[in-house]
Amino acid sequence: MKKTILSAILLALLLMGCKEDAGIIYNDGARVQLTQSTDDYSYSFVWSDETTKSQIIRIPVRAIGGPADRNRYVKIEQVTEYDVEYSYDAMGNVVDSTVTERPEKAVAGVHYAAFNSAETMPLQVIRAGRVTDSIGIKLLRDTSLLEGNFRLRIKLAANEDFDIGESKWLERTIVVADRLEKPSNWNYTTTYYLGDYSKTKHELMIEVYKGKVDNEWVEKANNSSSFAVYWRGKFAEALDIFNSNPDNIESGKAPMREDPNDPNSKLITFPTKI
Structure with missing residues (x-):
């Protein structure tokens, strides 16, 4: 009997969730969210010639609620990223946590062009007649990128044209550098x-x-x-x-290791039995 009641409750919750999703998609006006991926997007100026001082990257977005007969502006905000460190007791239970702001936060006007500037706002639109498009973000080549990468965490926000979509599809981090970095699609x-x-x-x-x-x-x-x-x-x-x-x-250079200066670091290998 208990199993039957529990199953009924779970089914009801599932149906409610489906109705909420359907409402967002079909009955709730215009909303916007990211598409394809929310994984970190890495870009490095290392591949550019020395004369390149900026680069526009494109982030795919989707409009929920159908197309419009005009361009619609997508509002972007920078948000702060945090690291959370947990403390555990002898039984492995969490007893405390420490939240700290990540130090490598990108700076507007230094590592990227401000989102509300006249040069970038035209890049942040879903064009007329489209439900999928990409918004542009202008990255700037500052000398600090030679020493390390900086993280630009973006979040889609509500405005006159769009409300926001599903919470899990609103944020993404752009990692910008001017040195060799792991490609963002190395999966x-x-x-x-x-x-x-x-x-x-x-x-x-x-x-x-x-x-x-x-x-x-x-x-x-x-x-x-x-x-x-x-x-x-x-x-x-x-x-x-x-x-x-x-x-x-x-x-001592061979065998090749991930860290050439650490003889105990992991060996470089490529899969062979595939």
């Missing part, structure tokens, strides 16, 4: 074919490929197993040559 598929990411492995891949190994390259590898397998073979061959070189062995 489980990339790891399956090429193994774990490290900067040293990335440098080896660039040297072998003789070109950019960036988001575009990773996307191609993720979508083409033949491409990924072919280049994995080339990378593994170059790694074997490096590790077998007597001079590299004598100097």
Whole structure:
């Protein structure tokens, strides 16, 4: 009897949730949310020539409630990111927590153009007749990006054109740098074919490929197993040559590790039994 009552309650809650989702999608006017991914989006100026001082990146968005016959403005705000550190008792229960602001927060006018500036507001629209589009964010090439990356956490906000969509699809972090960084789309598929990411492995891949190994390259590898397998073979061959070189062995450079300065760091490898 208890199981029957519990099942009925769970079914009722499920139906209520479905009705709420349907209301947001079909009966609640215009709303906006992110699409595709809320994972960190990494961009590095390292791939640009020295004359490039800014770059516009595009973040996909979706309008719920149908298209309009005019351009609609999407409001963006920067929000603060926090780290949470938990303390546990002897039984593994949480007894306390410490919340601290992340220090690498991007600065408007330094690392990105302010969202309410005349130059960027035209980039932040869903165009007439569209329900999917992309909003533009202008990143700035400051010298501080040579020393480390900075994080721009964006959040979609309500305005005259849109209310906000589902809470889990409102925020995303753009990580901007001017040095080699992990491509934002290096995911489980990339790891399956090429193994774990490290900067040293990335440098080896660039040297072998003789070109950019960036988001575009990773996307191609993720979508083409033949491409990924072919280049994995080339990378593994170059790694074997490096590790077998007597001079590299004598100097301690071989075998190649994730941190060349730490003899105990993880070895660079590529999957072989795939």
